[in-house]
Amino acid sequence: MAIRDPFSTATVAVQNVHVRYRTPSADVNERRRGGHAAQAFRRALRRQPHVIVRALTGISLVARSGEQIGLIGQNGSGKSTLLRLIAGLERPARGQVLAESTPVLVGVNAALIPDLSGIENIHLGCLAMGMTPTQAQDAAPDVIDLARLGKSIYLPMRTYSSGMSARLRFAIATAARPRILLIDEALATGDAAFKERSEARMQSMRDQAGTVFLVSHATQTIEETCTRAIWLNYGRLVLDGPAPKVALRYRQWSQAVAKDRTEEAKRIIERSFSEREETRVYIQEWDARRHIRPRHAAR
Ligand SMILES: Nc1ncnc2c1ncn2[C@@H]1O[C@H](COP(=O)(O)OP(=O)(O)OP(=O)(O)O)[C@@H](O)[C@H]1O
Numbered sequence: 656m657a658i659r660d661p662f663s664t665a666t667v668a669v670q671n672v673h674v675r676y677r678t679p680s681a682d683v684n685e686r687r688r689g690g691h692a693a694q695a696f697r698r699a700l701r702r703q704p705h706v707i708v709r710a711l712t713g714i715s716l717v718a719r720s721g722e723q724i725g726l727i728g729q730n731g732s733g734k735s736t737l738l739r740l741i742a743g744l745e746r747p748a749r750g751q752v753l754a755e756s757t758p759v760l761v762g763v764n765a766a767l768i769p770d771l772s773g774i775e776n777i778h779l780g781c782l783a784m785g786m787t788p789t790q791a792q793d794a795a796p797d798v799i800d801l802a803r804l805g806k807s808i809y810l811p812m813r814t815y816s817s818g819m820s821a822r823l824r825f826a827i828a829t830a831a832r833p834r835i836l837l838i839d840e841a842l843a844t845g846d847a848a849f850k851e852r853s854e855a856r857m858q859s860m861r862d863q864a865g866t867v868f869l870v871s872h873a874t875q876t877i878e879e880t881c882t883r884a885i886w887l888n889y890g891r892l893v894l895d896g897p898a899p900k901v902a903l904r905y906r907q908w909s910q911a912v913a914k915d916r917t918e919e920a921k922r923i924i925e926r927s928f929s930e931r932e933e934t935r936v937y938i939q940e941w942d943a944r945r946h947i948r949p950r951h952a953a954r
Pocket residue numbers: 676677678708709710728729730731732733734735736737
């Protein structure tokens with residue numbers, strides 16, 4: 656598949672990225688790893704053995720304006736790591752991530768303060784996202800309207816339920832009208848009315864040619880709100896394509912896994928891998944904006 660004009664529409668490029676975490680392990684087998692000398696050395700220094708967790712392995716993708724990309728996959732498959740990587744909060748062990756403007760990860764860019772009221776946090780959050788005090792003041796009514804927290808907007812945020820807090824975070828993050836918005840399950844915690852308003856906000860972002868990445872375990876949400884979906888499994892990209900197709904395949908796989916139909920689950924993964932069109936991203940260092948050169952090639 657050829658991309659007609661990759662330079663004018665690409666907003667995020669992820670080039671063959673690997674993310675690893677080095678983390679202590681209480682596994683007794685890890686304790687026995689290495690020779691006697693290594694074990695004695697660890698014991699002498701009271702060091703716990705460490706393991707390397709490969710959270711993402713060889714991920715490449717190019718996101719374009721107007722796309723809403725759902726990230727799906729089982730627990731621990733690397734969805735949040737990929738969002739954090741795009742947000743610049745994780746450093747890849749290998750590979751590169753490029754973005755045409757600052758991505759906003761809902762709830763992170765504007766770190767909110769629990770002891771301050773909702774309204775104070777709106778002001779603070781807008782300033783944290785780079786608005787001037789006047790812009791922050793102008794944006795507040797829109798944020799209040801989207802979050803619809805009633806009189807609670809005057810109460811300290813620590814008194815909010817998780818859903819109320821998620822609504823305010825989403826409303827603040829979208830107030831800046833970022834061109835690249837990253838959402839980690841934020842919509843799932845809102846009630847039905849908020850879900851509708853937040854979807855309308857995402858639709859308006861899409862109309863303004865922004866790019867949204869959305870992590871959700873609800874394949875229905877991905878199908879309803881996203882144009883494209885990416886399925887991750889153990890840190891690998893299994894399938895990248897139209898949201899209904901990827902969501903359906905993931906559901907079939909999940910059902911097979913849930914019913915212990917291991918062979919069928921394996922076949923679904925293998926079929927998806929074989930159908931996947933590999934994205935290759937070439938980066939030319941000399942031009943930061945026009946470096947994104949995606950090419951899709953058959954595997
Ligand atoms: N800070 C960390 N230190 C060590 N390992 C981590 C860390 N963060 C994530 N991991 C590991 O990386 C892998 C991917 O985690 P990640 O949170 O990205 O998965 P996820 O798909 O978002 O999962 P979930 O659906 O459960 O939220 C997991 O094996 C996880 O244990």
